[in-house]
Amino acid sequence: MKEISGHLSSVAVIGLGKIGFTLAAVFANKGFTVYGADVNEQVVNSVNDGKCHIKNEPGLEQLAQNAYKQRTLSATLNTPEAVKKSDVVIVIVPVLVDEQNNIDYQYIDPAVEEIAKGIKKGTLIIFETTLPTGDTRNRFGKKIEEISKLRMGEDFYLAYSPERVYSNRIIQDLGNYPKVVGGLDGKSLELASAFYEKALGCELIKVSSLETAEFSKVAECVYRDVNIALANELAKFADDKGVNMPEVIAASNSQPFSHLHFPGVGVGGHCIPIYPYFFINKGLNNGITSMAREVNDKMSDYAVLQIEKEIGSLENKNILILGLAFRENVKETTKSSTLLLIKHLREKQANIFLNDPLFNEDEIKSYGAVSLALNDKQLSDIDVLILQAFHEQYKDLDFNSFSNCKMVLDGRNVLNKEEIESLGMKYKGIGN
Ligand SMILES: NC(=O)c1ccc[n+]([C@@H]2O[C@H](COP(=O)([O-])OP(=O)(O)OC[C@H]3O[C@@H](n4cnc5c(N)ncnc54)[C@H](O)[C@@H]3O)[C@@H](O)[C@H]2O)c1
Structure with a gap:
């Protein structure tokens, strides 16, 4: 497999909402070239015009402006294109529940299908969306294998890291909260950790599996x-x-x-x-x-x-x-x-x-x-x-x-x- 640890330099952020756009702006100010992808044309145009469509997040407007000036952040409606150009793919498209509280994958499933069309050998895919335990491996990893004909752990790397930030202080929390990271295997964990060390510079908590990382976020919410x-x-x-x-x-x-x-x-x-x-x-x-x-x-x-x-x-x-x-x-x-x-x-x-x-x-x-x-x-x-x-x-x-x-x-x-x-x-x- 292609070794990418030495030069993790480009990132695709899939889903440019409150969290995804903030992550994209932070990464674009940490030496990465960031390709954001979203299905909302207004959001994509706004990012490409150097505007900040997420309000009331202290520090975000400035980061977005810097990224725009340095040309390190752009956006597209074409997810496979963004993925093709990137060493790392961050998935931050929501999973919700419907009126009957059944799990609703209507946004993330199509996003994952598009990602699968763009990956190449050596891509590192990190899911950050809060997920039911087992989904990174069994629902999404397998779907990516099926579409791309590439094998997880052999051709592409897979990790999960929950996003735990609080609205109105996302940037502060990104720097202060330890980042929990789980990998499909040792190499996926090592690469995802190397990425977050460079991109966020915060303390890392490396856990033993994808499922441990997934469940740690759900357990936090259940506890509260x-x-x-x-x-x-x-x-x-x-x-x-x-x-x-x-x-x-x-x-x-x-x-x-x-x-x-x-x-x-x-x-x-x-x-x-x-x-x-x-x-x-x-x-x-x-x-x-x-x-x-x-x-x-x-x-x-x-x-x-x-x-x-x-x-x-x-x-x-x-x-x-x-x-x-x-x-x-x-x-x-x-x-x-x-x-x-x-x-x-x-x-x-x-x-x-x-x-x-x-x-x-x-x-x-x-x-x-x-x-x-x-x-x-x-x-x-x-x-x-x-x-x-x-x-x-x-x-x-x-x-x-x-x-x-x-x-x-x-x-x-x-x-x-x-x-x-x-x-x-x-x-x-x-x-x-
Ligand atoms: N908002 C928070 O406070 C918060 C806190 C912690 C964790 N999270 C996690 O972050 C996730 C995202 O939250 P958010 O607040 O950024 O959501 P959001 O609703 O603000 O943004 C979601 C974005 O995804 C885009 N999208 C939908 N379908 C897509 C697709 N198929 N391909 C590409 N983009 C697509 C939407 O257009 C939108 O811009 C949550 O589901 C949760 O798991 C959120």
Whole structure:
């Protein structure tokens, strides 16, 4: 097989979304020639025009500009072409779940087929997309062999390295988090490690197989989901007993063996509520992981019941949800708890209003709620406020504007209870 360790100099990044584009820009500033590939023509044109289509990522715009000036980053709709020119191929096209929580390969399968058409002897392919355990080898490695007629481990190298970064601080996390790397064999691991040493320069954790690396990311997400569910369950008990859960958590976590997470109105995003299904759907249907998913998804229902308990029927009540995004300061709605809140409030025939400074009026309307700005006169008609995502802009929220509001449901336990109660409104947190 062609030895490429000495001159890993060109990289194809397949999928130029939030993560892929950031990776491409970082690699293009570390001495690599980067060929990005995407199916979205607007994205490809934007990259070739030297623009940065991913917003709110500190440092990214500058890296993209440098890469453009140095001509080290270009993009194409033609994945095989990008792959042909590259020593290393990074795959970062999503795998999601559908409405029934079945694993959805509709984006990555065609990407892998295109990659297979472009590889040559000696190419190193690294999957970074979060995957069900075994897929790098059994689903994608085999598909590449079938199409390219090349053999993994003999003609091309194969590795897996999970992407673990957090939106809004991707570049910082890329430098700080250890990179977990697993290879098909010793040589694949050695090459992938050499690549990341040069491309990221961070600490490496070399694990013994592709599957270990794949499962380490899913296990991380399961851990967080299950522990949030535990916090939610404890919070419900605390509510029932009139105990303050945040105070309990601070007290319990004061020794080194307790790591209680924080309760809340639900878990959203494209990681924690999705990747547990890569585990549940692969042979474990009734364990603690599926229970945790259920507990977390029912927190929005629980929140609505808490409001009903306090103010009675919600029929025709004006309820304003703060935050459409799944979490603070990101413009992303995947599995946002607000979607579940809207569903439950609609069942109760409430009038649903929604504010999110990161979305425009049309975007908000498309989720079936009335958009309400924080300087609108109608704020005085609001009966109940629900805080779902604690965006920066809500830190200075003036509760005086909500002159007829009876209750504030603080879904993230972050608001000032005393201030709210001093204005004659009932304050309720989750377990608080
Ligand atoms: N976003 C995060 O915070 C995050 C964090 C950790 C890990 N990840 C991992 O990164 C993956 C990608 O996340 P993202 O946020 O960049 O997704 P994204 O939705 O922002 O981007 C995906 C990109 O893939 C492109 N694409 C779709 N089908 C394609 C194909 N066949 N060929 C080429 N390109 C194709 C899309 O056009 C899009 O530009 C996730 O699925 C997850 O595994 C994401």
